[in-house]
Structures are given as structure tokens and as C-alpha cells.
Amino acid sequence: xxxxQTQPEYMRFLPPESIRTIxxxxxxxxxxxxxxxxxxxxxxxxxxxxxxxxxxxxxxGDDLRLLDWRVFARTDRYYVKExxxxxxxxxxxxxxxxxxxxxxxERAFKIDGQPLSKFDFARHLAAMLTYLLIHQxxxxxxxxxxxxxxxxxxxxxxxxQLRRILEHLNELEPGGxxxxxxxxHEIAERIPKRGLxxxxxxxxxxxxxxxxxxxxxxxxxxxxLLFHVMAEEELSFxxxxxxxxxxxxxxxxxxxxxxxxxxAQYIEQVKHFLDALEKDCGRMEADYIPVNTxxxxxxxxxxxxxxxHRRR
Numbered sequence: 464x465x466x467x468q469t470q471p472e473y474m475r476f477l478p479p480e481s482i483r484t485i486x487x488x489x490x491x492x493x494x495x496x497x498x499x500x501x502x503x504x505x506x507x508x509x510x511x512x513x514x515x516x517x518x519x520x521x522x523x524g525d526d527l528r529l530l531d532w533r534v535f536a537r538t539d540r541y542y543v544k545e546x547x548x549x550x551x552x553x554x555x556x557x558x559x560x561x562x563x564x565x566x567x568x569e570r571a572f573k574i575d576g577q578p579l580s581k582f583d584f585a586r587h588l589a590a591m592l593t594y595l596l597i598h599q600x601x602x603x604x605x606x607x608x609x610x611x612x613x614x615x616x617x618x619x620x621x622x623x624q625l626r627r628i629l630e631h632l633n634e635l636e637p638g639g640x641x642x643x644x645x646x647x648h649e650i651a652e653r654i655p656k657r658g659l660x661x662x663x664x665x666x667x668x669x670x671x672x673x674x675x676x677x678x679x680x681x682x683x684x685x686x687x688l689l690f691h692v693m694a695e696e697e698l699s700f701x702x703x704x705x706x707x708x709x710x711x712x713x714x715x716x717x718x719x720x721x722x723x724x725x726x727a728q729y730i731e732q733v734k735h736f737l738d739a740l741e742k743d744c745g746r747m748e749a750d751y752i753p754v755n756t757x758x759x760x761x762x763x764x765x766x767x768x769x770x771x772h773r774r775r
Contacts, residue, residue: 472633473629473632473633476633477590477591478574480761481761485595488765488769489599489768490595490601516545516655517655518531518534519545519653521542522649523612524611524612524614525543526543526615526616529544530543545617552596552599552602552658553602553654554596554618554659554661555606555654555658555660556628557606557608557660558585558663559585559609559663559664560609560636561608561609561638561640562637562638563581564580564581564585564692565637566696567580567581568695570694571695572756572759581694584754584760585692586635587760587761588690588754589605589632590628590632591760591761592764593628597625600620604654607631608650609639610646614631618658643666643667643668643673644668644672645676647662647673647676647679648676648679651676659685659686659688660680661688661690662677662688663690664690665691666689674740677743681749686749687744687747687748688750689740689752691754692756694757695755697733698733700725737753752767
């Protein structure tokens with residue numbers, strides 16, 4: 464008898480129930496997009512183009528398959544080729560893979576009885592967004608980062624791009640410290656034309672530097688979306704009893720702390736941070752979506768897209 468084929472491991476990020484939830488949805492751009500397929504998104508340009516666009520100097524994390532060896536032979540420098548995609552929407556998903564994303568609270572949404580870490584929750588969100596966008600024939604890029612760019616998969620609209628991104632999500636592990644603002648400035652300069660930038664992160668960085676980096680995307684005329692992923696325990700600080708607290712990014716000795724003595728001050732500072740970030744996003748006309756990992760990730764995405772349609 465022929466053996467039954469099992470699904471690839473990366474398909475775990477697209478469980479059937481999530482596919483059923485998002486398959487009925489449509490993601491529409493709020494602002495004009497520079498693309499060429501008519502009918503779905505507004506575009507400021509007309510015409511078709513699916514050809515070589517330009518060379519860009521290689522940066523760590525770029526796909527090595529895009530290296531132009533002829534240019535290297537002439538210049539002794541590494542350059543990658545970029546192409547213009549036939550699509551009305553070019554989306555770039557920025558996924559935080561820093562160490563702080565490893566945190567998994569006991570109240571987090573569970574799969575097979577295991578609570579999801581912020582990182583796993585973020586990977587599921589990234590996978591579903593990729594599925595939705597490529598299903599619409601919209602070009603989708605993936606950038607994973609911590610203190611540096613871990614991987615940059617340029618935007619493509621072909622079906623095999625979904626497999627590339629899912630494979631990367633499956634192989635990716637949380638890394639080191641966070642340097643979100645520096646990374647965002649670098650990415651803003653690398654995205655070749657205006658489109659949609661989707662950030663999935665706990666956004667643990669200096670607030671002032673972070674907002675300046677987000678403004679860089681808006682200056683480049685990108686539409687900006689922030690999924691701010693935090694665990695319930697980070698929001699409500701329900702811990703009790705004297706405990707040792709570890710910094711997931713900085714290799715420091717654990718700090719013995721009595722949570723009850725700090726709870727009120729901690730919650731106040733977290734609320735101030737969230738409120739300030741939401742107001743800054745509002746001023747730059749960016750969508751700010753607070754995400755609690757205690758929720759179902761597919762329902763989080765569905766609720767946002769439905770509210771987006773109503774506002775549009």
C-alpha cells in the first residue's frame with residue numbers, strides 16, 4: 464500500500480481552522496499603492512512591469528540567489544538584483560526575532576496544550592498575513608530581525624513565496640538583543656517603492672527612537688501597521704511571591720523582586736508606554752493594533768481586518 468504523505472512541518476503555522484477564518488477575508492490598502500494589477504487596490508500609476516529594476520549593494524540577510532556574479536566579476540563587490548513585481552500592493556512584514564519574544568506566559572493561547580510564546584504568536588500572525596496577501600496576488604516580503612537583519616526575503620507574489628516564508632518561519636529561532644529603531648531605519652531605505660509595512664513585535668526599545676524610526680516609513684510614503692504583541696502577564700503583572708526575574712536579552716544575574724511592591728508602578732508605566740505609542744501612531748496615521756497572546760491569533764487578525772473595512 465502507498466504510504467500516507469504527511470504535511471510539511473511549516474504548515475503548522477496555517478492550521479485548518481485558521482485558514483477557514485481568514486479565507487473569507489480581503490485585505491485592502493487604505494492609500495494608493497504603486498502597482499500594476501488593476502481591480503483590487505488604488506494605484507497612482509498605469510502600465511505593466513515585471514522586469515529587472517535595479518542593483519542594490521548586498522546586506523547580510525539578503526537571499527544569496529539574487530547575487531549578480533557578473534557585477535561581482537567587474538567590481539569585486541557584492542550586489543543583488545531587484546525586480547518590479549506585477550502587483551498593486553507590495554507588503555513587507557517585519558518580524559521581531561529578538562530574545563524578549565521568547566516569553567510565554569501561562570495565560571497565553573494554547574496549541575496542543577502548550578502556551579504560545581510571543582514569538583510563536585507572531586509567527587502565526589506573519590504566516591496568516593502572508594497567506595492572505597499572496598492569495599490576493601499581492602507581493603509579500605519578509606524581514607526577520609533582532610539587533611540586525613536575520614533574513615530578508617524580497618517581495619514576490621508567486622505562490623511559492625508562501626512556501627519560502629513559511630519555511631523561514633519554521634527555521635527561525637529567537638536571537639539576541641533588540642535594536643528596533645536602527646533596523647527600521649535600514650529597512651526603510653531598502654524597500655524600493657511605497658507599499659504596506661507590517662510590524663509584528665513587542666516593540667521593546669527606546670520610545671523616542673522607535674517613533675522616529677516609524678516616521679521614516681511614513682516619510683517614504685508607506686502605509687504602516689503595527690501589531691504590538693505582549694503577553695497577559697506583561698500587561699497585568701499578576702505575579703505574586705518573591706521571585707527571581709531574568710532579562711531575556713541581557714546576560715545579567717537574576718534580580719530577586721517582590722512583584723507586589725512594584726505592581727502599581729509597573730502597570731502605570733506600561734500603560735503610559737502603550738498610550739503614548741498609540742497616540743504617536745495616530746498622529747502619523749499608522750494603524751496600531753495591541754495584541755494580547757491570551758487571544759486566538761486568527762480571531763485577532765479577523766477582527767482587525769473587519770474593522771479596517773468598516774473604517775475604509
